[in-house]
Amino acid sequence: MQRLLGLFFLSVLIPTLLAAALVAALFLHQERQSLSRQAADLAQFSAALVGRELVADRRAVQMIARSPTLETTIDETRFRMLGARFLTDEPLWRAVSVSDPAGVRLIDVPRPIAGRPRGRVVEAASHERTVRTARPQVGSIAMGPSGRPAFAVRAPVLHGREVRYVVSIVVDPVAMGRLLNLAKAPAGWTVTVLDDSGRIVTRSEAPQAAGHPTDRAFVAAAQAASRTGKLVQAGDLSIVARPVEGGSWTVVTAFPSRIYARPMTQGLVVLALVATSTLLVAVLLARLARRELTAQRAQLTRDLAAQRLEALGQMTxxxxxxxxxxxxxxxxxxxxxxxxxxxxxxxxxxxxxxxxxxxxxxxxxxxxxSFARRQDLAAQDVDLAPLLEGLKPLLQQSVGGAVRVDVEVRQAPLFVRIDPAQLELAILNLAINARDAMPDGGGLTVIAETARARSGGGLKAGPYVRIGLVDTGAGMDEATLRRAAEPFFTTKPVGKGTGLGLSMAHGLAAQSGGALTLKSTLGQGTTVRIWLPPGAPPVAAPEAALAPVVAPDVKVLLVDDDAVVLAATAASLEERGFILTTAGSSEEALGALARARPDVLVTDLAMPNRDGADLAWSARAAQPGLPILVLTGFARPELQLPAGAEVLEKPFRGDDLASKIAALVSLAT
Incomplete structure (x- = not known):
């Protein structure tokens, strides 16, 4: 009996142990794959952020290199003014310098580097590459004369094909450290940026490491990981590396290798528990573990996507x-x-x-x-039936005769709350995307209808108006579909598209209280749906009287801290007969207010010390009833202005500005 019981026990225990071992092995494999993907996504995201920052710095130094102050001989006074302005706008730039091709610094702004005028550049390798290639270069991290780490971004000043000078900016690596904070590495993980010599540009949670070399084994492992794209062991660390686009830097994600052993420990625990229970319990535990792993992976994917879109939105x-x-x-x-x-x-x-x-x-x-959600929208109740019918000829003309365009408005009237101009632009861009997906022709159908949405995917549960664009084109694979709404992402050849069509529509929908959804299968076409809040038929209002034309002797107080913008705007107004008093700051404007007694105040919003909103309140207190027009590069929903003050977004045409001023002065008289 005991032998039979033993055989029975073994007949149950051995298959159970084998099944439990298989479950533990699968669990271990999936967990390690999840860790590898998480590390790769973190490295790729961080490399994209660093790459965008370096691109911005290269463009800025190229702008300085193309300045008229360096066209023939150096206009030192104007160059110093230009450099000082850039240093004010870019707080992480330490210096702007111009040097000759031999590497001798000719001018340093704001002061001679290390107190030595006409010294040699600190990091000569990138300077020599700039002269040799006649192209912008990003230098290696180096310790400056003051003992602080920095790196240089350089651009040549060309006279024909000859490199006459080299303009350099010296950048504090703390900028890269702040970018890594956006990536939000898990606790115990590190993200390191290495330059081409293996020195640390910055490291998450350890910015003091900037400028120092790291050990050779780590550098060799990082190079291997960047070359193969796979996870590599470096001592007690597991690392994944990705190159920074457009340069020779590398971003390395590292985490302790013991994290890799945790799934094994968990598997052994599961195995021990299953050994004392039944096969049913083992299967149940495996299912629960798999469900938990799937949920964690889904949450990680959502978090990474949200972080990427937020960071891209801020930059754009x-x-x-x-x-x-x-x-x-x-x-x-x-x-x-x-x-x-x-x-x-x-x-x-x-x-x-x-x-x-x-x-x-x-x-x-x-x-x-629109993608960054900083474009002020003139939302109104719009009937989609006439809007889409009126847009149909333009859509047909834009996509060409090989693509048939159909418009279906399934309820009429169908009102939606939206900025009509932005909506037309979004639909036109989506139609052009559809055309490019159908090089041999096809069909594009625009469908407008009411629909109810469930909570999720950026939508709250409730009624919506849904505008769908359905094409019969090539469709997208899953990898392309995941990135389709990112700004600048495009599968088209260089010069054939900006990569902003879908991202603009995404930003418009989100800013209007809705969302954009994509559905696509490779070879079966794409469906883009814009979900928008429903509108209501507008209430008829009496026609407003036309504003009288402003007399040419209207006195305008124009304020802008940017001398170039101030001069251009003043010239535009003087051309139209306005009498101008100009000021370069809020303090100067308040002094001029009492002397000039203007008929209207026109001020920039973003100014140092006291911005345009603060000036508007002070000016209204000093001169009650003064008409005020605020100029801004982007709309701020939280902006608080005195009653009756208007906002005009930059850039603008001269007639638009004059009409705004005319309307304000007319209302005040």
Missing amino acids: GGVAHDFNNLLTPIIAGLDILSGRLRGEPRNAKLVDAALESAERAKGLMQRLL
């Missing part, structure tokens, strides 16, 4: 704001020239072409601000 919003400020004087100057050259068709045609390009750049910035 900042870039768009800066470009709007740069475009303002360009458009103003071209606007003035366009008016003056009406009798010279040949020259006027050139100016009009440049103005058209500037307007296209303005549209691109609006798309960036």
